Amino acid sequence: MTALNSASGIEYKFHADKRVSIITCPFSGGQGRYGVELGPDHVLEHGLAAQLEELSWTLTATPTLTFTPPAQDPDAGKLKRPQFVADATRRVAESVAGVLADGVFPLVIGGDHSLAIGTISGMLSQHPDACLLWIDAHADINTPDSTPSGNIHGCPVAFVAGLVDPLPAQFSWLESSVSGSASAPRLPLDRLAYIGLRDVDSGERAILRQHNVAAFSMHHIDKYGIGKVVEMALARINPTGKAPVYVSFDIDALDPEHAPATGTPVRGGLSLREACYICEAVAETGNLLGMDVMECNPVLGTDERSVAATMSAACSVVRCAMGETLL
Numbered sequence: 001m002t003a004l005n006s007a008s009g010i011e012y013k014f015h016a017d018k019r020v021s022i023i024t025c026p027f028s029g030g031q032g033r034y035g036v037e038l039g040p041d042h043v044l045e046h047g048l049a050a051q052l053e054e055l056s057w058t059l060t061a062t063p064t065l066t067f068t069p070p071a072q073d074p075d076a077g078k079l080k081r082p083q084f085v086a087d088a089t090r091r092v093a094e095s096v097a098g099v100l101a102d103g104v105f106p107l108v109i110g111g112d113h114s115l116a117i118g119t120i121s122g123m124l125s126q127h128p129d130a131c132l133l134w135i136d137a138h139a140d141i142n143t144p145d146s147t148p149s150g151n152i153h154g155c156p157v158a159f160v161a162g163l164v165d166p167l168p169a170q171f172s173w174l175e176s177s178v179s180g181s182a183s184a185p186r187l188p189l190d191r192l193a194y195i196g197l198r199d200v201d202s203g204e205r206a207i208l209r210q211h212n213v214a215a216f217s218m219h220h221i222d223k224y225g226i227g228k229v230v231e232m233a234l235a236r237i238n239p240t241g242k243a244p245v246y247v248s249f250d251i252d253a254l255d256p257e258h259a260p261a262t263g264t265p266v267r268g269g270l271s272l273r274e275a276c277y278i279c280e281a282v283a284e285t286g287n288l289l290g291m292d293v294m295e296c297n298p299v300l301g302t303d304e305r306s307v308a309a310t311m312s313a314a315c316s317v318v319r320c321a322m323g324e325t326l327l
């Protein structure tokens with residue numbers, strides 16, 4: 001039994017000394033449902049820090065981020081709570097950039113997925129050549145014009161890929177450099193791949209087609225199997241196999257059977273093993289640079305067991321990314 005939890009021989013090219021910082025982001029301003037700000041505490045209560053230490057990672061101290069809504073926050077067009085999200089994501093960007101500048105692995109626990117505006121721009125400020133794997137039921141690539149809901153957690157990819165033009169004034173910080181970087185961080189869309197999609201808005205579908213984004217839906221997983229899908233996704237975004245890979249993992253990528261406590265569950269999703277496999281396969285490449293785990297909402301579980309299952313699934317995917325292997 002001990003072998004199941006022992007550190008594997010996986011090497012992390014960008015984190016040879018295996019130091020990790022857990023950046024907790026109790027933030028829910030990118031969507032309308034109460035509770036996702038409680039996600040980080042619940043994930044940590046499931047023993048995440050100790051599990052990382054068992055995998056021979058050293059935890060470094062990070063300041064706890066707290067978020068207070070501004071007194072006034074009028075909509076920006078359709079976008080809701082733009083100032084709150086802009087302030088929060090700017091701070092997350094600075095935190096992730098600082099952690100990476102110290103050579104430490106950023107493990108960001110949300111909170112809603114709008115936080116990725118911060119994680120990805122902060123990450124790109126330090127590693128402009130990095131590519132991004134977005135594991136999600138949704139594409140999260142709506143623009144302020146195309147968003148049906150106005151919730152910014154459906155828009156983070158558009159923000160970091162430069163598709164939001166002009167940027168709402170609240171987000172003007174995205175146009176300048178995050179501290180320590182030479183220029184505004186932007187993700188070229190040929191360095192983005194999705195896995196797990198099954199609920200894509202019509203405006204998003206148009207964007208994915210127009211930019212020929214490597215988008216692997218549940219259909220592709222059924223057709224090719226998860227092993228081939230991860231291989232194809234990585235080949236598209238990282239053809240040399242040398243660039244760092246950042247994983248932004250929305251827990252709603254998992255089927256609600258495995259992760260029910262989340263704001264926008266969609267049936268027909270990843271099995272727990274498929275989700276773990278994605279993370280194991282990225283870990284095996286040695287290129288993993290950092291990771292987000294977003295949208296765990298303990299208030300939305302139907303009972304204690306469904307909340308526990310969700311938090312446990314979140315810990316599982318992190319462990320697989322951080323080097324846990326079955327044998």
Ligand SMILES: [Mn+2]
Binds near residue numbers: 113136140153250
């Ligand atoms: Mn998402």
